[in-house]
Structure formats: structure tokens, C-alpha cells
Amino acid sequence: MTEAGHLRVPQWQTGQLAPVAAAREDVEGPVLTGDARRLAERTIAKYPVRRSALVPLLYLVQSEVGWVPRQGMREVAEILGLTTAEVEAVATFYTMLKLHPCGKYVVSICTNPSCALLGGRALYERAKEILGEQCEHITPDGMFTLEEEECLAACDKAPVLAVNYLFYDRVSQELLERMIEGIRAGHVPEAARGGVPGELKDVSRTLAGMGSQTPPQPDTVPAGEGEGGGAPGG
Amino acid sequence: MAEFEPVLTARWGNPDAASIDGYLETGGYQGLRKALDMEPDAVIEEVKASGLRGRGGAGFPTGTKWSFIPQNTGKPVYVTVNADESEPGTFNNRELLERDPHQLLEGAIICAYAVRCHTLFVYCRGEFVWPGTVLERAVAEAYDRGYLGEDIQGSGFDLDVMVHRGAGAYICGEETALLESLEGYRGQPRLRPPFPAVEGLYKSPTVINNVETLSCVPHVMDRGASWFASIGTEKSTGPGIFSISGKVERPGNYEAPMGTPARELIEMAGGIRGGKRLKAWTPGGSSTPYLTPEHLDTPMDFDSVQAAGSLLGTKAMIVLDETDCVVDATLRFTQFYAHESCGKCTPCREGTWWMERVLRRMEAGHGRTEDIDLMHDVGQNMLFKSFCALADGAVSPIDSSIKYFRDEYEEHVRLGRCPLKDEGRPRLEAASPRSGGTTGETAQELPEGRELSLGEVLA
Numbered sequence: 001m002t003e004a005g006h007l008r009v010p011q012w013q014t015g016q017l018a019p020v021a022a023a024r025e026d027v028e029g030p031v032l033t034g035d036a037r038r039l040a041e042r043t044i045a046k047y048p049v050r051r052s053a054l055v056p057l058l059y060l061v062q063s064e065v066g067w068v069p070r071q072g073m074r075e076v077a078e079i080l081g082l083t084t085a086e087v088e089a090v091a092t093f094y095t096m097l098k099l100h101p102c103g104k105y106v107v108s109i110c111t112n113p114s115c116a117l118l119g120g121r122a123l124y125e126r127a128k129e130i131l132g133e134q135c136e137h138i139t140p141d142g143m144f145t146l147e148e149e150e151c152l153a154a155c156d157k158a159p160v161l162a163v164n165y166l167f168y169d170r171v172s173q174e175l176l177e178r179m180i181e182g183i184r185a186g187h188v189p190e191a192a193r194g195g196v197p198g199e200l201k202d203v204s205r206t207l208a209g210m211g212s213q214t215p216p217q218p219d220t221v222p223a224g225e226g227e228g229g230g231a232p233g234g
Numbered sequence: 235m236a237e238f239e240p241v242l243t244a245r246w247g248n249p250d251a252a253s254i255d256g257y258l259e260t261g262g263y264q265g266l267r268k269a270l271d272m273e274p275d276a277v278i279e280e281v282k283a284s285g286l287r288g289r290g291g292a293g294f295p296t297g298t299k300w301s302f303i304p305q306n307t308g309k310p311v312y313v314t315v316n317a318d319e320s321e322p323g324t325f326n327n328r329e330l331l332e333r334d335p336h337q338l339l340e341g342a343i344i345c346a347y348a349v350r351c352h353t354l355f356v357y358c359r360g361e362f363v364w365p366g367t368v369l370e371r372a373v374a375e376a377y378d379r380g381y382l383g384e385d386i387q388g389s390g391f392d393l394d395v396m397v398h399r400g401a402g403a404y405i406c407g408e409e410t411a412l413l414e415s416l417e418g419y420r421g422q423p424r425l426r427p428p429f430p431a432v433e434g435l436y437k438s439p440t441v442i443n444n445v446e447t448l449s450c451v452p453h454v455m456d457r458g459a460s461w462f463a464s465i466g467t468e469k470s471t472g473p474g475i476f477s478i479s480g481k482v483e484r485p486g487n488y489e490a491p492m493g494t495p496a497r498e499l500i501e502m503a504g505g506i507r508g509g510k511r512l513k514a515w516t517p518g519g520s521s522t523p524y525l526t527p528e529h530l531d532t533p534m535d536f537d538s539v540q541a542a543g544s545l546l547g548t549k550a551m552i553v554l555d556e557t558d559c560v561v562d563a564t565l566r567f568t569q570f571y572a573h574e575s576c577g578k579c580t581p582c583r584e585g586t587w588w589m590e591r592v593l594r595r596m597e598a599g600h601g602r603t604e605d606i607d608l609m610h611d612v613g614q615n616m617l618f619k620s621f622c623a624l625a626d627g628a629v630s631p632i633d634s635s636i637k638y639f640r641d642e643y644e645e646h647v648r649l650g651r652c653p654l655k656d657e658g659r660p661r662l663e664a665a666s667p668r669s670g671g672t673t674g675e676t677a678q679e680l681p682e683g684r685e686l687s688l689g690e691v692l693a
Binding site: 046047048049051052053054055056058059080089090093094095096097108111112113114116117118119120121122124125128136148149150151152153154155156157158162164165166167191193194203206207208209 | 310319320321322323324325327328329332353359360361362363364366367396397398399400401402403404415416417418419420421436477478479480481485486487520550552554558563566567570573574576660661662663664665666
């Protein structure tokens with residue numbers, strides 16, 4: 001892996017602007033119908049001001065489509081009495097709202113120093129190798145999207161990997177390989193806490209404020225190893 | 235040091251503690267009962283007397299913050315719990331949510347009672363799918379048992395609680411960005427004044443407190459301000475949870491009195507991994523300047539850490555050993571800030587972007603001696619020039635690494651490579667650069683002699 005850290009003339013100075021991204025994909029509407037519409041109204045009613053429901057409604061769109069297409073933004077704008085631009089301005093700000101078609105399972109690997117010091121970066125490289133070229137967008141089978149994640153606030157379990165934002169502790173490369181094999185074969189391993197992650201659509205529903213994706217349950221033994229360090233209270 | 239009994243983590247070993255029955259069996263909601271028997275202002279006075287200071291990083295006295303809330307303005311008062319924990323190296327809020335959600339909830343209810351708030355929001359980090367779910371379950375239980383809703387425990391006090399999920403943005407842990415986000419906007423900080431206490435959520439008086447801060451409150455009410463103040467130091471009272479990560483034997487959350495020396499905390503975490511030597515550590519996450527082995531006897535309280543040239547921040551100790559490259563770690567932290575800068579203020583948006591590029595060049599062995607001063611200079615132009623402290627935090631690892639490890643930067647320049655690169659150390663630089671472009675591609679595009687210095691470009 002060769003590298004050099006030369007500064008680069010910014011594109012706005014050289015006039016070589018990056019090619020305009022291909023027209024963004026969209027879906028045919030309507031996205032929010034029947035049940036989803038009713039959930040949207042229920043969510044809005046929970047807030048003192050309607051606009052506060054914007055991110056929850058975008059999660060609701062994601063729970064229907066698997067990502068947030070412009071059609072979804074248009075519908076949310078209409079529901080909240082905003083312009084599509086206002087909605088898009090918000091949607092583009094947050095990394096958990098996916099603006100392109102995404103794998104059913106978003107695999108996030110933390111490479112922030114607390115994890116990288118214990119192998120997070122190498123784990124990410126390995127995941128990229130296993131999942132292939134396009135995995136940072138979506139794998140050809142539509143199963144995975146790989147994301148390099150910033151600190152997930154689980155540095156005691158470093159390196160941390162999350163599948164649809166449920167965490168797996170101290171993930172080794174071998175465990176990663178087994179996990180991906182398992183998911184491909186339809187056996188999603190149980191997360192360290194929170195049960196078996198559902199698809200991104202299911203998790204998005206939870207995030208929209210529509211209740212738990214899995215029934216409440218006590219701590220479970222992590223897929224990798226038992227609870228090790230970090231004994232409370234010391 | 236007298237034997238310290240864990241307070242905030244006392245229930246962590248108990249798997250039932252996350253349920254309301256488990257919580258009640260272990261003395262839960264006693265603090266709330268006492269608070270509800272008092273006048274709201276008396277509750278504020280008690281919290282003031284405890285000396286409790288905010289644990290989200292700034293260390294502002296909690297009771298004083300509550301006392302700033304104006305009453306009878308004709309507007310509702312809001313309380314917002316900041317559960318958007320995402321400062322690199324910090325993970326005690328997550329565990330507090332997962333293992334003892336009612337402790338937080340009880341503290342939040344007491345806070346709401348004290349400031350006469352009837353609608354409370356918990357802004358829960360989006361990635362906390364499970365901790366948020368545990369909290370939602372606790373909220374449902376609390377409604378069920380009359381600790382939330384109308385006429386709480388027959389006191390006549392009403393409170394509704396709602397858990398709002400974030401969507402992946404570090405900046406939303408900054409209190410005004412959090413409010414923007416909760417109002418349905420991009421999470422970009424607001425100019426202060428007005429402060430949230432006067433014009434916060436929906437332009438109404440708002441208290442914003444961190445999870446650990448509010449988790450202390452039930453204990454203050456139950457066992458009294460003077461008991462709480464007897465723990466820790468005079469100006470940093472109470473117990474605290476220290477998140478220790480990186481090259482220690484047992485990374486984890488460790489509860490100890492505020493002011494416990496860093497050395498003892500690292501020993502609690504089993505010492506440096508593999509018997510190696512400590513090189514550098516952060517006292518409060520990546521936004522706080524690095525300290526070195528010389529500073530190990532610093533008591534971990536707000537004032538002592540500041541006197542040592544850093545900040546207590548979120549009490550998150552990230553530990554680097556002798557085989558780790560400080561330049562690489564600093565680069566990775568800088569990539570974090572470049573990624574997380576919300577883009578509102580120019581010094582932060584541009585400064586973090588350029589800093590990443592200079593550091594990448596440095597770590598790759600193409601740096602120049604003058605880059606070291608260049609980075610310091612850019613830092614001076616980022617500090618205290620933005621709406622919020624993100625840029626200030628971004629400068630911390632850079633400036634402090636130059637201060638303590640200048641020779642390591644110089645070694646990168648002299649050797650034309652990272653001096654620790656071939657020793658099999660884990661790489662820390664992000665796989666995908668945050669400021670765009672790849673370093674390899676850049677090298678091809680820019681022939682020798684066409685490298686620009688930052689000063690040149692910004693001139």
C-alpha cells in the first residue's frame with residue numbers, strides 16, 4: 001500500500017471540477033401509504049412542533065424503502081409543510097439516513113484510535129477484502145454496505161463492529177469471516193447486546209420511534225467471547 | 235484512599251437492574267420521593283450544595299445551570315437529556331443507559347421537577363439502537379408504575395418523556411446543535427447568547443444535561459448533598475466513571491472518586507498492555523490535549539487536569555504505548571474532526587480539512603520541517619473562532635502532540651517515513667480519507683515541486 005501525503009491543488013482552483021454525480025436514483029411513489037401514513041401522523045403528534053418529526057419521518061421512509069429516495073423526501077416535505085429542499089438539507093446532514101440504495105445489512109467498523117489501536121483498521125481492510133470492491137456502496141447481492149465508522153462509544157469492546165447498529169464486541173478477523181458467511185447464508189449472529197439485528201428497514205422503524213425491533217431481553221453472551229474486562233467499579 | 239463504594243455503577247453487576255422491579259428493589263426512586271416532598275427551589279439548592287458539575291465535558295455546576303431557568307415567562311420549560319455520547323474514547327453513557335436506565339430517568343425526573351418542566355426529551359445517539367431501546371422500555375415501565383405521566387406518585391407533578399433518536403452526527407452532542415437537530419434542522423450550533431437556559435428548545439427555557447450528570451442526581455437527593463460532596467475533591471465532587479481504552483490490559487469503565495490520580499486509574503485497567511511503556515494519553519477524549527507519563531500523578535478532577543495543561547473533558551483516557559505513532563494517532567483524530575465538522579464556520583470547516591492533508595503528508599513521510607510550525611499556525615487561526623468548540627477540540631491533539639512529541643514529527647521528516655511503521659504496529663489512519671482524494675492519487679497528480687503550502691493556497 002503505497003501512499004504519499006502531498007497536498008493537492010483544490011479542484012476549485014484548477015477548474016477541474018469533479019464530474020457531476022450521475023442523476024440520483026429515485027423510486028416511484030407513493031412511499032408512505034396506509035399504515036405508514038398513520039404512523040407518520042402519530043409521530044408528529046408526539047412533538048410540540050411538527051418539524052421535530054422530520055428525522056423520524058425520514059427513518060420511516062427508510063423503513064419502507066430501505067433507503068431515503070427523493071420521492072420519500074417529497075412526501076415528508078408535503079406532510080410537514082416544508083419544501084423538498086428543506087427536507088433534503090436535513091437528510092444530507094445525517095450519516096444514518098442512506099441516500100442511495102443500501103445493503104440489507106449495514107456493517108460498520110470503528111477505526112477511531114481506541115479501536116484502531118486494537119486492530120480496527122485491519123478489521124476494516126479485511127471486511128473490504130471479503131465483501132469486494134463495491135461494498136462501500138452496496139454489494140452486488142444487495143446484502144451488505146460497509147461503512148468506516150467513527151467512535152461508536154464502545155471502546156471497552158474494541159475493535160467494535162456493528163451490524164445495523166447492533167454491536168459485536170472484540171471482533172477478530174476470523175469472527176468477521178464467520179459472521180459474513182453466516183449472514184450470507186441467512187444466519188445473522190446474535191449481537192453482544194440487543195439480540196439478532198433485523199434488516200436495515202426494521203432497525204429504521206425502531207429509530208423512527210416505532211417500538212423495539214426485538215423483544216426486550218437481558219444481556220446475552222457476545223458472539224465472540226464472554227464479557228472480559230471492564231469490571232464495573234474496579 | 236478510604237475504600238470507595240461504587241455509586242453510579244453499583245447496579246451494573248445486577249442483570250435485573252435495568253427493569254423497574256430490579257431498580258426499586260435496590261433503592262431506586264428514593265431520591266425522587268424525597269425531591270417530590272421538597273419545594274422545587276430547595277431541590278435546586280440541594281444539587282448546588284452537592285457541588286455536582288456537568289460531566290459532558292464543560293464541568294459547569296449543575297445546580298447553577300438549573301437555577302438559571304427563568305420561571306413564569308409564559309413559555310414552557312424543557313429538559314433535554316444529552317445521550318448523544320460520541321466523543322472518541324468515551325463510553326460511560328452507553329453503559330449507563332444499557333445497565334441502569336432508571337437511574338438516569340430518576341435523575342431526569344428530579345431535574346424536571348426542580349425546573350418545573352413537563353415535557354422532557356432524551357436525545358439518544360442514533361447508533362445507540364440497543365441502549366435507546368433499553369431506555370424506551372424503562373420509560374414505558376415508569377409510565378406504568380406512575381413515575382411518569384400525570385400526578386407522579388401522587389405529588390401533583392406531571393411529566394412526559396420522549397426518546398428522540400439521532401441520526402449519526404457527532405456535532406449533535408454540542409448542546410445548541412442538539413436543539414437544532416431536535417427541532418428538525420441540520421445539527422449546526424447556534425450563536426450564544428442567548429443561552430439555552432433563556433432561549434433553548436423552541437425558543438423556550440431549556441436545561442440540557444449529560445447522562446452521567448443526571449445519573450448522579452438521585453444519589454444527591456437520596457443520600458444528601460454533603461455526602462456527595464464528601465466524595466472527590468473540593469471543587470470536583472462525587473464519584474465519576476472513567477472510560478479507559480486503547481493500550482491497557484482491560485479497557486473499560488471504572489468508577490472512582492473525582493480526583494483519583496491517572497496512574498491509579500490506569501492500574502485499575504490492568505496497566506499498559508503487554509508490559510509496554512506508556513507514551514501518551516488523553517484525559518478526556520480526543521478533544522483534550524494529550525498528556526505524557528510525567529503527568530500520571532495528576533488528580534483527575536477539572537482543575538488539576540487543567541493545571542496540567544489539558545482538560546478533564548468526558549474523563550475518557552485513550553492510552554498510547556511506546557510502539558504507537560503519535561503522528562498517526564493525531565492524524566486519525568484530525569480525520570474524525572474533518573469528517574464531523576458541521577461546515578457552518580469557516581475556520582473549522584477549512585482548518586480541519588487542511589490539517590488532515592498536512593498530517594497525512596507528514597505520516598506518509600513527505601512532510602517538511604516547516605509543516606510543524608504551519609500546523610501550529612493554522613491551529614491558532616482555528617482556536618476560539620467558531621460558534622462551538624469542535625475546532626478547538628480538533629486543535630488539541632495537534633498542538634499538544636507538537637508540544638510533547640515534536641521530535642517524532644521531525645523524525646518523520648528526517649527519515650521520510652513513519653519511524654514506527656515497520657514494527658508491525660496497528661495503523662490508525664482512516665482507510666478512507668475524510669478530506670477527499672487518496673494520498674496515492676495525489677502523489678501522481680502533483681509532480682515534484684508543485685506541492686502547495688497551506689499558506690500559499692490560503693493567501
